[in-house]
Amino acid sequence: MPNVTRRAAVLGHPIAHSLSPVLHTAAYDALGLEGWQYSALDTTSETLRDVVGDLDLGWAGLSLTMPLKQAVIPMLDDIDPVAAATGAVNTVVVRPSSCGIALGGYNTDVHGLVHALREGLAGRAVERAVVLGAGATAASAVAALLQLGCVAPRVLARSIARTATLHEAAQRLGASPRFEVLDAVAALGALRQADVVISTLPAHAADPVAATLRGRAGTVAGVLLDVVYDPRPTALARAWGELGGVVVGGERMLLHQAAEQVRLMTGRNAPLAAMDATLSEALGYRPGPVS
Helix, strand or coil: CCCCCCEEEEEECCCCCCCHHHHHHHHHHHHCCCCCEEEEEECCCCCHHHHHHCCCCCEEEEEECCCHHHHCHHHCCEECHHHHHHCCCCEEEEEEECCEEEEEEECCHHHHHHHHHHHHHCCCCCCCEEEECCCHHHHHHHHHHHHCCCCCCEEEECCHHHCHHHHHHHHHHCCCCEEEECCCCCCHHHHHHCCEEEECCCCCCCHHHHHHHHHCCCCCCCEEEECCCCCCCCHHHHHHHHCCCEEEEHHHHHHHHHHHHHHHHHCCCCCHHHHHHHHHHHHCCCCCCCC
16 A cells, blocks of 8 residues: 655755755655655744644644744644753654644754764763753753763853753753853863763854864863764864864764654654665765664
């Protein structure tokens, strides 16, 4: 029996650079889901309600980029505990209900971070961790570190005045982060002692930290995950690797969070190896370890 045609899409603005269509389409092909289509829809906070309002049972779900991860929450029928705690929904699943459809919200960024970090940790425990940045992705980083056993990471933010939302998310999660101003020189000790460092800063924002690491004597031994994968490697990732640390590229988080989205939207385990191979081809590098 042929599969029912279903649609899914990634929403954002701008969205042409997104690799989500590549990953999801690879998954559909590997799973033999004929008729399933995944596209990119240019969507702003102002047009999001219209897109969500047009959803029907022909849709499997949506992937969301910032700032839509927060804007979509009032439009949903329910959200999972991780999404509720972090205050961010990057995945909407469409399912049938007595009223027609119901929309469920999930945060698969946390799943992506946990599984990407496990690739680099190779079984090592996480006792000391540092998060660079205090935006929406930082809340997912704190949630991921909590799942890995670190309750009190150090959060180095460019502005303490802008950490209120992350502080509230940490309280909901049951985490107890220490908030400090991000100063490249002052951060050196924390970075060198950390088992895990997660940079959630925008592209090039961590370049001063990279320059300071290079300019001061010493090595690092922990695992760095920089969520930025364009440029790849980032200046911070390059410096970290040169100083002896383990680097996990942001594309690993992208892969694992997309795999969890595929599972949620299709009800089938994602073909991770096939998705990884396609991502590798798209980015021009060898496939990474798949756990």
